[in-house]
Amino acid sequence: MGDAYLESLLDRPLAEPDPGAVAAVAAGPIDPGLSLRSDDLDRLLDPAPVEAETGWCTLADGIGYVAARTAMPGVTGEMIDWWFDWHPREPIRYRVWHPAAHVSNSLEPPQPPGEKPHWGATHHPVEDVGVGVAHARISFMRPTGIGFSTDALDDPAVATIVGGHVGDDRRRSRHSLMVHVFLDDGDGVVLRSRFWFGALMRPYLPAPIASAAEPLLNTGFARRRLLPAGLPRAVARHCIEEYANLAELLPELYARYGGEAENPE
Secondary structure (H helix, E strand, O other): OOOHHHHHHOOOOOOOOOHHHHHHHHOOOOOHHHOOOOOOHHHHHOOOOOOOOOEEEEOOOOOEEEEEEEEEEOOOHHHHHHHHHHHHHOHHHHHHHOOOOEEEOOEEOOOOOOOOOOOOOEEOOEEOOOOOOEEEEEEEOOHHHHOOOOOOOOOOOEEEEEEEEEEEOOOOEEEEEEEEEEEEOOOEEEEEEEEEEEEEEEEOOOHHHHHHHHHHHOOHHHHHHHOOOOHHHHHHHHHHHHHHHHHHHHHHHHHHHOOOOOOOO
């Protein structure tokens, strides 16, 4: 029997994203010089504003860059960590996050379990952010595994960090880095999202073959051929939409389901 409450959320209008973020995405590509380097992730832990908190562009090496800022009042780091373990366990949970774009999701739990439930987990979301249906694979990792310093979570102002490597299940290839940093602002959290599409091109093949292919795939030519045109802009818009909607839904979802124990997989 289905969950009537979750079913009802599929018909609820999406929460409106911040108008300033919408305008920033619609304004066209930002100056690539304003992008954050993927080896400077600790800058996201500093709440001081950066010049391009929301925007997108394609870098000179063909990497697609996305930045997005979303205020999430009433949301805590504990809720976020719970969400990234809870929502991939049933497709409808993923669908309520963004009913127009999200199709399904499934979970490979971490073995052994990590300190946070999403560390070491792999999600298999199916979604269409505006460039065609994608069968993604997201390998979630500890912050140190994606480039943060070992003390990234020591600051109490850093509510949590969610990130990892993104790939394509159909093309059997990893391709991108995804980072979400949630900073406590006293009213909830502020999310800073960053994506580097095409930064980590590597096929899901035995290590010797994958290593040989990496230099060929991590070129501007290959990135432009293999990644969908318009991907950075589409993801920037989708990101501000889905997290604005999650900001509205998550406190009530956590209040309703947060105390339930999940069956081990």
